[in-house]
Amino acid sequence: MTSTDGSSSRGPYAKGVQRRQEILDQTLEVVASRGIDGTSLRAIGEAIGVSHAALRHYFSSREALLVEVLRERDEASNRALGDTAGVFARLEFVAHRNVVEPALVTLYTTLLGTSVEPGNETARSYFAGRFATARAELAGQLRDELTASGRHSDVDLDQVASLIIAAFDGLQVQWLLDRDVDIAGTLRLLERVL
Amino acid sequence: MTSTDGSSSRGPYAKGVQRRQEILDQTLEVVASRGIDGTSLRAIGEAIGVSHAALRHYFSSREALLVEVLRERDEASNRALGDTAGVFARLEFVAHRNVVEPALVTLYTTLLGTSVEPGNETARSYFAGRFATARAELAGQLRDELTASGRHSDVDLDQVASLIIAAFDGLQVQWLLDRDVDIAGTLRLLERVL
């Protein structure tokens, strides 16, 4: 007994929490360096020295593990962003970050693709939530920038946010398939016309 | 011998070509009606009354079959489009078409997602080619419309094309995850600002 919680449902032990975090971090590293090729539970397990069953002890499914990797990276990305000002400055920051981590962009794209088919509820709810909050945040930032600059606009800012996110994701896919696609340049084009 | 081709490599027989087409059409129907859930080769085979091995006689892999389904639908879509004038009118036509066929949009999104991971060369080359020609065609149409209207623009039309396609695909994914997302409305927003 290492827990002071005497209830029947005592939650994870400290050791387990730490181990889970280690697995998550190592999985992120493995994916980032080797690519998504070896992202079967067995391959990940072998790479970080645990059995595939052990992985499932901490993550309810492969899908859940990979979603957590994405969430983890997202949070790290937000921390790195800090209080960078300006919607498009923030976008460009993320875009540049992604360019040097193609494997994680690939993981994002792959998981997003699977999230739209029935049966992958973990990924689906992650991405649905992510898009919803991203749209809301972006719309809020746009509103702030607009009022700060004294201008005003009659366009639906939620639609603008939706459009920006769509363009970002869509360009990233095109870029993965053809590295000649200029994500940053095209985003600047969008910025200019908005 | 039902072929008049006397060479050593005489290609598929008439019956085979027809059968292949039947399988393709039926697969499209099955996917459209039942969704991508049952798109294992065995499930497709069972649904249309052939063994999964027979499917592989006509299509070198599951990936190849599904890519062909997408290509087939794309061509049908282009035929239906006819000579509809105007870049955004064409986009909206396709968007409306897609709204009533969510299963095929799901198939598109799913396959696109897998195409970016190594090892799925069939899907990758299909989508890479599709994006390349779509960008070129769209840029050409934009150029034509611009010169026809006597205006001119200093923006890179290839980038505009890339942006429009990215927005279209990106919005479609958001829509699949949340039907409240307004694809057509947001595309009109993009049209207005361009």
Added chain:
DNA sequence: GTCTATACGAAGATAGAC
């Protein structure tokens, strides 16, 4: 050429031993 039957290996998931 067309197709059925069957086998193989890898994958995610599960049960239960320790």
Added chain:
DNA sequence: GTCTATCTTCGTATAGAC
């Protein structure tokens, strides 16, 4: 809490009937 053994399903491969 962790791991081994096993189950099921998948894509793929091959043999051979017609």
